[in-house]
Amino acid sequence: MTSFTYHRPSSVREALAALADPGSRPIGGGTDLLPRIDDGLVQLSRVVDVRDLPGASGVELRADRSARIGAGARLADIAAHDGLRAAFPVLTEAADAVGSPALRHMGTLGGNLGQRMRCWYFRRGVACFKNGGSSCAAYAGEHEYHGIIPGGTCHAVHPSDPAVALEVLDARVEVTRADGTSRLLSVSELYAGAASDPTGEMTIAAGELITAVELPPGAAGGAQHWEKVMQRGAWDFALVSCAAVRRTDGAVRMSLGGVGLGPWRIALSVEEDVASGGLDEDSIDALAERAMYDAEPLARNGYKVDIARAVLRRAMRALGVQE
Ligand SMILES: Cc1cc2nc3c(=O)[nH]c(=O)nc-3n(C[C@H](O)[C@H](O)[C@H](O)COP(=O)(O)OP(=O)(O)OC[C@H]3O[C@@H](n4cnc5c(N)ncnc54)[C@H](O)[C@@H]3O)c2cc1C
Incomplete structure (x- = not known):
């Protein structure tokens, strides 16, 4: 070292x-x-x-049911926060699904969003796209746990569970620039360059800092659902995860983890059809099929498409959109 x-x-x-x-x-x-x-x-x-900066680890719940979580908040504290659990259970469950108790007690929200992929080629220093090379070693190699959503050269998946929940909550990630001013990014904006940037997954520049995550009130009080499918029962990354909300205005958001280089929000037209409700089992099957229409699994990870359809079907039932 x-x-x-x-x-x-x-x-x-x-x-x-x-x-x-x-x-x-x-x-x-x-x-x-x-x-x-x-x-x-x-x-x-x-x-x-950056854990002990003023306000870095705090959780603020406002009267309008919006919330602000400091980037230095520990995942264990988010998972155990009564107010967050009451308003945003999809997030507290996702935080509780991270790794092990020790990792949740050490890991922070900002660090969880900023962590790099768990691709074994990347982690072993193979000269892949994300290690300064020009190709993806997983593409023709061992890719059972890699992505099924086409992107750029890299086929790794982002490991953050909370990011998937934050996306369906319409969260805004507060990024503070070197000059002290800040901007708010949606989760999809945060990872928008993940496939094309060889140096990292987040669209924040060196010298910038995630200072907080803002949760708007729209999902608080609506139906929320979290599921993480793993190869073993605990202390594992998601093969596929799913976060879903039916907001108080009736709109539906559904996102998958473990399938791409950031949370993957399903098509708006599918979300709208789910939100219209009155679905029988055939419609639920058809919508799960449509949601995965754009998937392009590699030679040995087509099973992830089946898992994705299954978790989406369960999410639709959990949101109460059946006839
Ligand atoms: C064995 C194992 C299993 C795991 N399983 C899961 C899992 O199932 N699900 C899951 O979601 N995670 C999982 N993790 C990730 C882990 O739980 C932590 O959340 C994660 O490693 C990062 O948290 P940290 O605070 O320790 O980040 P750090 O290691 O401190 O930082 C990670 C990255 O983020 C950057 N960073 C940190 N804070 C900020 C900030 N405020 N602004 C900008 N950049 C910042 C750092 O520079 C660094 O590049 C696992 C980790 C391990 C080792």
Whole structure:
């Protein structure tokens, strides 16, 4: 491991000043960043601990049922938060599905969104697209756990469970720029460049920081559903996960994890047909089929398409859209 220094700033301004150095990166629980440094996948001169910045770990629930979660909030605290569980159970269940208790106690929301893919070629330093090469070793190699949604060169999947739930909640990720100003990104905007960017999955520049996640009130009080299918019963990444909400205005959002380089929201026309309700079992089957129409599995992961259809069928039933 190359040596690096540890910096614990006491304000966002101080953190941003430290992150202006190109050799610096933010660190939350370090459960993803430190192993990557250890494995030589990233070389840094300094890590900047962003867990204890003012407001970084807080959860604020507002009277209108919107919420703000600091990027330094630990996943275990999100999973156990009574107010969040009452309003946004899809998120607390997704946070509770992450890894193991130890990982949830160390891992932060910002770090969970920022973690890199678990592709074994990438993690072993193979010169794939995401390690500075030009092709995807998984494409013609071992890709049982890789993506089924066509994107760019890389066929890895993003491992974040909370990101899938945040997408159906219409969450906005607050990114603070080096000059202290901030912008809000939807989850799909956050990962919009994941397939084409060889250096990372998030569309945030070096020196920028995720400072919080904003949850609008639209889904609070509506039907919400979370499911994660894993190869083993616990401490595993999703083969396929599904988050779904039926908002209080009747609109439906459904998204899948484990299928692409970010959460994959199903087609708007399918969501609208689900929202119209009155569905019998044949319609539910047909909508699940239509939702996966664009899937392009690789030679050995076609089983994920079947799982995706199954979790979507269960999600539709859970949202109460049957006749
Ligand atoms: C064995 C294992 C199993 C796991 N299983 C799952 C799982 O099933 N589901 C799941 O969702 N996750 C899973 N994880 C991920 C884990 O639980 C953590 O959520 C994740 O590793 C990152 O959290 P962290 O705070 O430790 O991030 P760190 O390691 O501190 O950071 C990760 C990345 O995010 C960047 N970053 C950190 N904070 C910020 C910020 N505020 N703004 C911008 N960038 C930032 C860092 O620079 C780094 O690149 C697993 C991890 C392991 C090791």
